[in-house]
Amino acid sequence: VSDENLIYQYFDFGSDRQLVAITDLNQGFCYLYDLNGNLQTTMPLESIGAIQITYQSSLGQYLIRTISGATLTEFQLAD
Numbered sequence: 001v002s003d004e005n006l007i008y009q010y011f012d013f014g015s016d017r018q019l020v021a022i023t024d025l026n027q028g029f030c031y032l033y034d035l036n037g038n039l040q041t042t043m044p045l046e047s048i049g050a051i052q053i054t055y056q057s058s059l060g061q062y063l064i065r066t067i068s069g070a071t072l073t074e075f076q077l078a079d
Contacts, residue, residue, distance in 0.1 A: 005024065005025040005026045006022060006023065006024055006025065007021075007022070007023040007025065007049065007050050008020070008021070008022055009021040009022075009023070009050060009051065011053045013055040013062075017055060017079065018034065018035045019032055019033065019034060019035075019040065019053060019062070020032075020033045020034075020035065021033075021051050021053070023047050023049065023050065023051065025048065025049070027044075028046055028047065028048050028068060029044035029045065029046060029047065030044060030045040030046075030047040030051050030066060031044050031045075032045065032064070032077075040077060041075075041077065045064065045066050045073075045075065046066060046068040046073070047066040047067060047068055048067055048068055048069070049067055051064060051065060051066050052064070052065040053065075055079075060078060060079040061076050061077060061078050061079055062076070062077040062079065063075070063076060064076075064077060
């Protein structure tokens with residue numbers, strides 16, 4: 001799928017820790033998938049641009065940062 005209003009991002013943290021983020025700039029939402037196509041969050045994340053993800057191996061969780069309007073939000077997602 002190609003659209004000028006979509007941002008595609010790939011995150012690789014090794015092993016089975018690969019994620020794909022698709023941000024829809026028209027709707028202001030980001031959808032986060034594993035490589036099997038499974039949605040990783042129950043609801044889309046609010047985002048007006050690219051997102052940032054880091055992985056904390058000691059806690060077994062991802063830290064996901066999004067920007068929506070003037071708000072920076074950090075989500076935690078268990079591995």
